[in-house]
Amino acid sequence: MIEDLGRAMIEALEEDIREKFRRSGYTLTSQRRAVLDALEEAGGHPSTEDVYLIVKQKNPRVALGTVYQALSVLEEIGVITSKHWAESPTRYDLNVRPHLDIRCTRCSQVSEVPGVELGNLESQIRQNTPYEVQSTTLVVEGLCPNCQKG
Amino acid sequence: MIEDLGRAMIEALEEDIREKFRRSGYTLTSQRRAVLDALEEAGGHPSTEDVYLIVKQKNPRVALGTVYQALSVLEEIGVITSKHWAESPTRYDLNVRPHLDIRCTRCSQVSEVPGVELGNLESQIRQNTPYEVQSTTLVVEGLCPNCQKG
DNA sequence: TGCAAAACAGGAACGGTTATTGATCGAGGA
DNA sequence: TCCTCGATCAATAACCGTTCCTGTTTTGCA
Numbered sequence: 001m002i003e004d005l006g007r008a009m010i011e012a013l014e015e016d017i018r019e020k021f022r023r024s025g026y027t028l029t030s031q032r033r034a035v036l037d038a039l040e041e042a043g044g045h046p047s048t049e050d051v052y053l054i055v056k057q058k059n060p061r062v063a064l065g066t067v068y069q070a071l072s073v074l075e076e077i078g079v080i081t082s083k084h085w086a087e088s089p090t091r092y093d094l095n096v097r098p099h100l101d102i103r104c105t106r107c108s109q110v111s112e113v114p115g116v117e118l119g120n121l122e123s124q125i126r127q128n129t130p131y132e133v134q135s136t137t138l139v140v141e142g143l144c145p146n147c148q149k150g
Numbered sequence: 151m152i153e154d155l156g157r158a159m160i161e162a163l164e165e166d167i168r169e170k171f172r173r174s175g176y177t178l179t180s181q182r183r184a185v186l187d188a189l190e191e192a193g194g195h196p197s198t199e200d201v202y203l204i205v206k207q208k209n210p211r212v213a214l215g216t217v218y219q220a221l222s223v224l225e226e227i228g229v230i231t232s233k234h235w236a237e238s239p240t241r242y243d244l245n246v247r248p249h250l251d252i253r254c255t256r257c258s259q260v261s262e263v264p265g266v267e268l269g270n271l272e273s274q275i276r277q278n279t280p281y282e283v284q285s286t287t288l289v290v291e292g293l294c295p296n297c298q299k300g
Numbered sequence: 301t302g303c304a305a306a307a308c309a310g311g312a313a314c315g316g317t318t319a320t321t322g323a324t325c326g327a328g329g330a
Numbered sequence: 331t332c333c334t335c336g337a338t339c340a341a342t343a344a345c346c347g348t349t350c351c352t353g354t355t356t357t358g359c360a
Contacts, residue, residue: 063309115278128265131292142281213340
């Protein structure tokens, strides 16, 4: 039952991804597929380097530049989201659902912050600026429980 | 009247800065002073390079590395805040009051978004994470009115 | 199956940032 | 006032994440 639900969700996500590629005109190549798989496998919020290492395990011929380019395409068509932290490489996340992440300034671990209501923040912003808003990201940093001890 | 108010605010800010240096143990050197002045003069949200160029006009001997280090100290003691945008160098801002900025993804211009109520977002976050929250920054990007035409 | 366009691999180059090193400054004590 | 010692600075090399470039391979399409 739960497994079926999981599979259904993955199916829906799959279809969504194919649709986004179709609309954009980009092709869903095996390398881009591998980058997506690596993002899923990595879980958390992998850096480009992390993704590259996972992809490389399965296909050692894939170049780092290709991973950069694939991530950029995936972000452009709205499949993934990038986040830019201080003193840390860019990290990526599948666009499964809107959520809030916090990063530890000491060990760089990223965790999700549950139960925060962003509410109508984005619509408020749209109302108060003449800009055409493309993205709003909340960047939260702090010390994780482990690093608080040290 | 208004000028007096402005001067009073600057005085208060000055005292706050001196206090923060005192508490931290760092010294408020002429170079750090110059970096602060440059931040004020630049207005907007200058990059390290912008600050460096302004500082250099008055004191050509100051090195870029010194500006980096000064900005890092100023941020550490809470006088300024850094913001990290995609594909763009770090930009800095004096901690005058909490506010929200938006950056144009085409021309990199940064403007303030008025009238957005962040409300109890930070306290919500603190309640929902075991992390010791150090900073929360809302990063908003879009197209400025000028670039929408192009 | 053949052709044009897109994507890729590999590696060099770039740009923002940090690290290093020796010189200089400046607060506090003799 | 002069000295001392730690903090800060200037100058520059090194670092690292990212982008760019070139020739090759793959893909979509006729």
